[in-house]
Amino acid sequence: MRSSFKRLIACVVVGLVSVAGAVSAADAPPEIPLTIDKNQFQPNEVKVKANTPFVLVITNKSAKAAEFESKDLRVEKVVPAGKTLNVRIRALKPGTYSFLDDFNQQATGRIVAE
C-alpha cells in the first residue's frame, strides 16, 4: 500500500515537471507589463488582443508581497516584494477579466480583450 502510494506521488511529480517543461518551451508571445505600487495596479486596465496568448510581466515595487489573483483567468500568484514574474495567459475570448491583489483587495484591475 505504502509503496504504491509513493509510486503514485512520483508519477504525479514527473507528470507535473513535464507539463512545466512543455509550457515553458512554447513560442514567445507578447509581453504586457503590470506594476504593483502604492497599493495599486499600474495600469489598472490592460487592453489585449482577443484570441492571442500573452504574458503578463508583473512587477511588485511595494515593500510587501502581493498576490495577483484572478478567478476569471484561473491565476493565483504570489509576487514577493521587489520581484518580477511572468504569467502566461492563454488566448482570451473578447470580454473583461477582473483581477485583484488578494493580499490587499483595494488594488483591483481588469483585462479587456478585444
Place this chain on the structure above:
Amino acid sequence: MGGTFVITLREGFEAALIMGIVYTYLQKIGAERHYRYATRGGLLGVLASVALGVLVTALSGPLLDLGPDVISLAVILVAVIVLTWHGYWMQQHARAVKGDVQRRIDEAQASHRLWIIGVLAFTGVFREGAETVLFLWGLLTQATSPSGWASATGAVLGLAMAATLGWAIFRGGRHISLQRFFAVTSVFLLLLAAGMFSTGAGRLEAMGVLPQSSMAWDTSLVLDDHGVVGGFLNGLVGYRARPSWLEAGSYLFYLVVAGALLFRSGPPKPRARAPKGQIPAHAA
C-alpha cells in the same frame, strides 16, 4: 484591520477545519495516543509553508514563474487523493458501526493506516500555508506605523479565530455520534475534494495543458467568489461565480465518481463464515 482579519481567517479556515476533523476522527476511533500523526503532519505543513515562503522570496526567473504553480498543483492532487481515500474509509465505517467497539477500533487502526491522517493534516495546512506566511511576513515588515500594527494584529487575530473554530469543531465533534460524525465529515470532505479537483483542472486549463472551454455560467452579480461569503464557499466547497465548462464538468465528474464510490447502495455485507466443525448448509 478588518481586511487582513478576513484574509487570514479565510486562508486558515480550511486548515483548521481539516485539523479539527482529523483530531476528532482519532478521538472517535479511540486512537488518542496517535494524535501525534495529526500533530506532526500539521507541524510539517507549517514548516514546509515557511520553507516555501522563504524559497519563493529567494527565487527568480522561470523558477519563480512556474515553480510555485507546480508545487500547488502537486499539493492539490495529493490532497484530492488522500481526501477521497479518507472519506471513503470513513463512509465504510459509518455503515459498519454496529458491533463490538474495541474490535472496530483495532480494525480501524489496522485497515486505515494512520499515516494517511498525517498526510491529510500536512496538505490541509500546506495548501494555503506558504501564501499565508508571505502575507503575514509582508504585514510584519510594515508594522512600523499604527495602521501597520493594526493590519498585522488583524491578520494574527484572523489566524487565531480560524484555530478557535478548528478547536470548536473538535470540542463539538466529541458529542455527536461516531456514525453521524463520519457521515457528515465524509460528505464535507467529498465536496472539499471536488472543489480542489475542479480548481486543479482549471489551473491546467489556464496553463494550456487541458483544452480551453467557455464560461458555463456567471453568478458573479449574485455571489461574487472574490467576496467574503463567496470566498469562503470557494475555499470550502469550490464555489465559482464564473467557471469554465471544464471546471464545472470536472467538479461534477469528481462528485459522481467519488460519490458512487462512497455511497454505494447498502452496507457492506459481513462475510458469512461457517463455524468450525460444521458443514455449511448449502455445501451439504
